Amino acid sequence: MCTIKKISLPIIILIILLLMTGINVSTAQTVEELQNLLNEGVAAFNAEKYWDAQRIFQTINTAAITNNPLLTTSALMLIKTNYHLGESARSLTLAHEFLDDYPNSKYIKEVKITLAEILLSCENYAEALLIYLDLLANNPDPETQTICEDHIEKIVDFYLTTEQVKTRRDSSADDFSRQYLTIKLAGLYHAAGNPKLAQSELRQLPGRLENRYLSDQLQNTETAIKKPPVIRQYIGVILPLTGANSLAGQRILNGVKYAVDNYRKNHAVDIIALVLDNRGDGVQSLKQAELLAKNRKVLAIFGPVLTENATLVAVAANQYQIPMITPTASGTHLTSLGPYVFQANVDYQNLGYFLGLYGVKVNGLKTVASISPADEFGKEFTDAFCRAIDEYGGQVISQQWYQGKPSDLKYQIKKMHLAAIDYTANHFNAKFNLAKKQLAELVNTDSNFFNDTLRIAVGERQCLIFKPDTIYRQSLEETLIMTGLMKRADFEVYDRDTTAFPSGLVDGFLFPARANDPNLLVPQLNYYEIKGNLFGSANWNDPELFRRNPDVLKNLRFVSDFYLDTDAQAYRQIVPDFARKFGHEPEWIELYGFDTMNALLSVIASGADNRESVNRGLMEMPVYRGICRNISFKGNRPRVNSCAFILGLEGDKIKPVATIENGSIIDSRGGQ
Numbered sequence: 011m012c013t014i015k016k017i018s019l020p021i022i023i024l025i026i027l028l029l030m031t032g033i034n035v036s037t038a039q040t041v042e043e044l045q046n047l048l049n050e051g052v053a054a055f056n057a058e059k060y061w062d063a064q065r066i067f068q069t070i071n072t073a074a075i076t077n078n079p080l081l082t083t084s085a086l087m088l089i090k091t092n093y094h095l096g097e098s099a100r101s102l103t104l105a106h107e108f109l110d111d112y113p114n115s116k117y118i119k120e121v122k123i124t125l126a127e128i129l130l131s132c133e134n135y136a137e138a139l140l141i142y143l144d145l146l147a148n149n150p151d152p153e154t155q156t157i158c159e160d161h162i163e164k165i166v167d168f169y170l171t172t173e174q175v176k177t178r179r180d181s182s183a184d185d186f187s188r189q190y191l192t193i194k195l196a197g198l199y200h201a202a203g204n205p206k207l208a209q210s211e212l213r214q215l216p217g218r219l220e221n222r223y224l225s226d227q228l229q230n231t232e233t234a235i236k237k238p239p240v241i242r243q244y245i246g247v248i249l250p251l252t253g254a255n256s257l258a259g260q261r262i263l264n265g266v267k268y269a270v271d272n273y274r275k276n277h278a279v280d281i282i283a284l285v286l287d288n289r290g291d292g293v294q295s296l297k298q299a300e301l302l303a304k305n306r307k308v309l310a311i312f313g314p315v316l317t318e319n320a321t322l323v324a325v326a327a328n329q330y331q332i333p334m335i336t337p338t339a340s341g342t343h344l345t346s347l348g349p350y351v352f353q354a355n356v357d358y359q360n361l362g363y364f365l366g367l368y369g370v371k372v373n374g375l376k377t378v379a380s381i382s383p384a385d386e387f388g389k390e391f392t393d394a395f396c397r398a399i400d401e402y403g404g405q406v407i408s409q410q411w412y413q414g415k416p417s418d419l420k421y422q423i424k425k426m427h428l429a430a431i432d433y434t435a436n437h438f439n440a441k442f443n444l445a446k447k448q449l450a451e452l453v454n455t456d457s458n459f460f461n462d463t464l465r466i467a468v469g470e471r472q473c474l475i476f477k478p479d480t481i482y483r484q485s486l487e488e489t490l491i492m493t494g495l496m497k498r499a500d501f502e503v504y505d506r507d508t509t510a511f512p513s514g515l516v517d518g519f520l521f522p523a524r525a526n527d528p529n530l531l532v533p534q535l536n537y538y539e540i541k542g543n544l545f546g547s548a549n550w551n552d553p554e555l556f557r558r559n560p561d562v563l564k565n566l567r568f569v570s571d572f573y574l575d576t577d578a579q580a581y582r583q584i585v586p587d588f589a590r591k592f593g594h595e596p597e598w599i600e601l602y603g604f605d606t607m608n609a610l611l612s613v614i615a616s617g618a619d620n621r622e623s624v625n626r627g628l629m630e631m632p633v634y635r636g637i638c639r640n641i642s643f644k645g646n647r648p649r650v651n652s653c654a655f656i657l658g659l660e661g662d663k664i665k666p667v668a669t670i671e672n673g674s675i676i677d678s679r680g681g682q
Contacts, residue, residue, distance in 0.1 A: 040075070047069060051066035068084075085104065089125075126141040192211050244282050246313075268588055268592075270611070296322040325347065338355050340355050357390075361547065361570075368668060371675055373567075376517050378405075379430060387522070415527070427506075441496065502514075545568065547569065566658060567658045605639050
């Protein structure tokens with residue numbers, strides 16, 4: 011007999027929304043139609059399109075069909091989807107309802123695992139512990155055991171005090187939980203340097219444990235407490251694992267897990283990544299940073315992802331004197347918040363400055379012009395690039411800006427063109443007047459132009475050339491060219507009525523494009539004949555764009571803190587193992603997490619075992635050369651990564667034409 015439930019107002023509103031967004035609730039009445047919807051929902055969920063997935067699973071859950079065979083499947087997916095959307099309270103309610111309504115479902119285990127994760131994210135550690143113990147007792151498969159063991163280990167060692175674990179053990183109603191927690195208590199007492207209490211706990215257990223799993227755990231613990239205790243230390247990881255930025259957070263976490271797992275295989279130190287979901291929220295980030303910072307077992311904080319979250323965590327990091335390293339935050343002034351903040355992502359200021367440095371030292375830029383987006387990124391990048399030009403004697407002749415998409419830059423290009431012509435004219439007058447003075451001195455002192463066979467008399471507009479057999483007049487222009495004081499190109503007159511840029515008018519052009527801007531910029535570069543030395547940001551890294559426009563972009567150089575050589579041995583070595591663990595080859599953002607965590611772990615591997623030594627180690631760390639990024643904090647600005655790649659077209663591939671290490675240019679042959 012079906013129980014008819016009253017449809018609540020939120021459900022009615024949801025159905026209206028479904029109808030507005032094109033999902034026809036009334037027509038999804040057959041099993042086949044529901045199965046198609048389910049497939050669509052799962053595909054949306056796997057693509058991290060959680061709002062779409064939520065609407066679809068809710069449609070299936072409310073379908074008017076007797077004995078809906080997909081009800082439990084959609085209910086499970088609704089629990090997961092709500093959790094990924096950051097709606098923890100709703101997800102908890104759905105999970106408890108599922109356990110009550112479908113106690114014999116094949117999804118019970120998966121629902122409990124999800125429920126425990128949600129409880130952990132809500133800081134309900136004791137209740138999460140009970141669920142993990144229940145799962146451990148009733149699911150002997152290795153995968154479930156590993157999941158439960160990892161979480162229980164962190165709960166009893168970090169989140170709960172030893173006294174709270176003891177209280178939970180004493181109140182346990184089932185033998186499995188009581189015996190398992192007794193074994194854990196023995197391990198905790200041993201780690202705290204109290205072997206007598208550890209032995210006392212183990213003596214409370216029966217002489218022979220019936221459960222094979224518990225028997226193995228007991229044997230492992232008895233072996234461990236005969237040895238000196240291993241100090242377990244943590245790296246706190248704050249990432250957005252649910253909510254709007256969950257895709258980036260989950261991917262970075264994959265890289266973090268892979269780095270930590272590899273480290274634990276090869277080192278005796280017991281390092282654990284303690285992962286917290288900040289949901290992309292600043293207040294939650296600060297709260298979690300304080301939780302981590304107050305526990306001295308935590309050596310450092312990894313994360314967050316967003317600059318606004320990282321700014322709040324930085325406040326806590328400096329207050330509690332715990333080093334934090336953010337893999338992706340790009341705010342220029344983040345590290346100025348205090349001496350415990352490290353930024354693995356090269357910020358806009360360093361990127362722009364490094365590119366300008368390359369332009370001056372390698373391309374010999376004397377004059378540059380820029381067209382940039384009028385936002386924080388564009389301003390910081392452009393100002394830093396131009397500062398490098400200024401510092402080395404170059405001249406910025408025009409800075410132009412655009413709002414929104416750069417679909418029509420005629421106005422900016424016209425202004426840049428006129429500024430370049432005016433600069434050239436002004437520069438010509440100064441150069442011409444200086445050359446005239448030099449010529450007057452040259453024809454009276456230099457033996458090449460003042461000898462028995464040659465005399466030159468300099469006039470205001472013309473010069474007389476005296477040779478043994480002849481005397482002739484020559485323009486001042488030709489005389490300056492003949493003597494090498496000026497070049498013929500110096501006297502070219504540029505047309506102010508055209509916007510085309512002839513060769514030599516400007517040495518270099520900067521276009522620090524945002525994502526998708528290059529596709530709009532290239533046709534305009536071609537139309538206005540802006541070629542020569544072009545410079546840009548990492549958003550120019552589009553091999554297909556280079557392939558289609560080789561003539562326009564052959565001299566483009568852009569800066570990035572990321573470069574992946576998929577043929578490199580270091581990359582090929584990790585791909586098979588990574589794919590086995592995560593089901594796909596590592597993506598670039600996963601490698602960001604992997605490289606950044608490995609840089610931190612390299613400091614710990616070198617002997618850093620407390621917060622101060624980790625902090626010093628990061629500041630003094632030699633260049634860490636990772637799979638896709640190099641990291642060093644010893645460069646031009648304290649605790650900001652000072653390593654990057656200058657990339658350009660080499661043959662038919664985008665490759666580094668130079669690297670930046672510690673703020674210095676290293677060319678492709680390894681020289682400075």
